[in-house]
Amino acid sequence: MGKLFCLLGKSGTGKDTVFRALADQQSLNLRLVVGYTTRPRREFEIEGVEYHFVSETAFAALREAGKIIEERCYQTMHGVWRYATVDDGSVDLSTGQYLMIATPEAIDSLRAHFGGTAVVPLYLEVEDGLRLRRMLRREGRREAPDYREVCRRFLADEQDFDCDVLLQHGISKGISNRRLQDCVTQITEIIVQSSAPTDVTGRIIEG
Structure with a gap:
C-alpha cells in the first residue's frame, strides 16, 4: 500500500x-495530488498543475456530490477563498506513492x-x-x-x-x-x- x-x-x-x-x-x-480552489489563478500558475481553479458554483456542486475530502476557507483581503482536496479518482494508494x-x-x-x-x-x-x-x-x-x-x-x-x-x-x-x-x-x-x-x-x- x-x-x-x-x-x-x-x-x-x-x-x-x-x-x-x-x-x-x-x-x-x-x-502529485492537485487541489481545488476558488481563488483567482495567478499569472505564473497553470490550470491542473498548481491547482484546479473552479468557480464558487462548481465548488458547491463538488460538496453537494460528496466529493470533498477536506476543505479550508480563508477570509482574505479580496474576499473568501476556498481550497479542497477532492475525491476525483486521481489518488489510488494501491498503485503508488503520492505527494x-x-x-x-x-x-x-x-x-x-x-x-x-x-x-x-x-x-x-x-x-x-x-x-x-x-x-x-x-x-x-x-x-x-x-x-x-x-x-x-x-x-x-x-x-x-x-x-x-x-x-x-x-x-x-x-x-x-x-x-x-x-x-x-x-x-x-x-x-x-x-x-x-x-x-x-x-x-x-x-x-
Missing part, C-alpha cells in the same frame, strides 16, 4: 519549492479518508525573520504586489500553526528548510524509509 506524503508549513517556508524538488526526483516516483501540500486541519480528514498510517505529514520550519523576508521578496516579483495579503497570511499562520494545534493533529516534529538541499535530502530519506516494505514486527525488509 502506498503513502500520501503531505508537505505543510507556514507561508514562506518553501513548500512549493520543496514540492517541485521532490516531484523532480524520478527515483521517488511520486504522483501533496496540506494544512494541519486537513491531516485528520485525509487520515479518515485514506487511513491513518497511509498519511505522512512533513512539516517545514523556517525562522520567522527569514520567512517574512522570503514572503516579501516573492510578493515583490508579482506584477501587482499585495503586501496587505502578505501581512494577513503571516499573522494568520501564527495561529494556524501554533504548537498546540500541530500536536492536536499528531505533528510533533519539524524539518528545517533554511537550506533547500539539506531539507530535500532529509525528506527524501523519510520517504524512502516510509515506503520500504516491513515485516509483521514493523522492521524494514532489506532488499
Whole structure:
C-alpha cells in the first residue's frame, strides 16, 4: 500500500519549492495530488498543475456530490477563498506513492479518508525573520504586489500553526528548510524509509 506524503508549513517556508524538488526526483516516483480552489489563478500558475481553479458554483456542486475530502476557507483581503482536496479518482494508494501540500486541519480528514498510517505529514520550519523576508521578496516579483495579503497570511499562520494545534493533529516534529538541499535530502530519506516494505514486527525488509 502506498503513502500520501503531505508537505505543510507556514507561508514562506518553501513548500512549493520543496514540492517541485521532490516531484523532480524520478527515483521517488511520486504522483502529485492537485487541489481545488476558488481563488483567482495567478499569472505564473497553470490550470491542473498548481491547482484546479473552479468557480464558487462548481465548488458547491463538488460538496453537494460528496466529493470533498477536506476543505479550508480563508477570509482574505479580496474576499473568501476556498481550497479542497477532492475525491476525483486521481489518488489510488494501491498503485503508488503520492505527494501533496496540506494544512494541519486537513491531516485528520485525509487520515479518515485514506487511513491513518497511509498519511505522512512533513512539516517545514523556517525562522520567522527569514520567512517574512522570503514572503516579501516573492510578493515583490508579482506584477501587482499585495503586501496587505502578505501581512494577513503571516499573522494568520501564527495561529494556524501554533504548537498546540500541530500536536492536536499528531505533528510533533519539524524539518528545517533554511537550506533547500539539506531539507530535500532529509525528506527524501523519510520517504524512502516510509515506503520500504516491513515485516509483521514493523522492521524494514532489506532488499
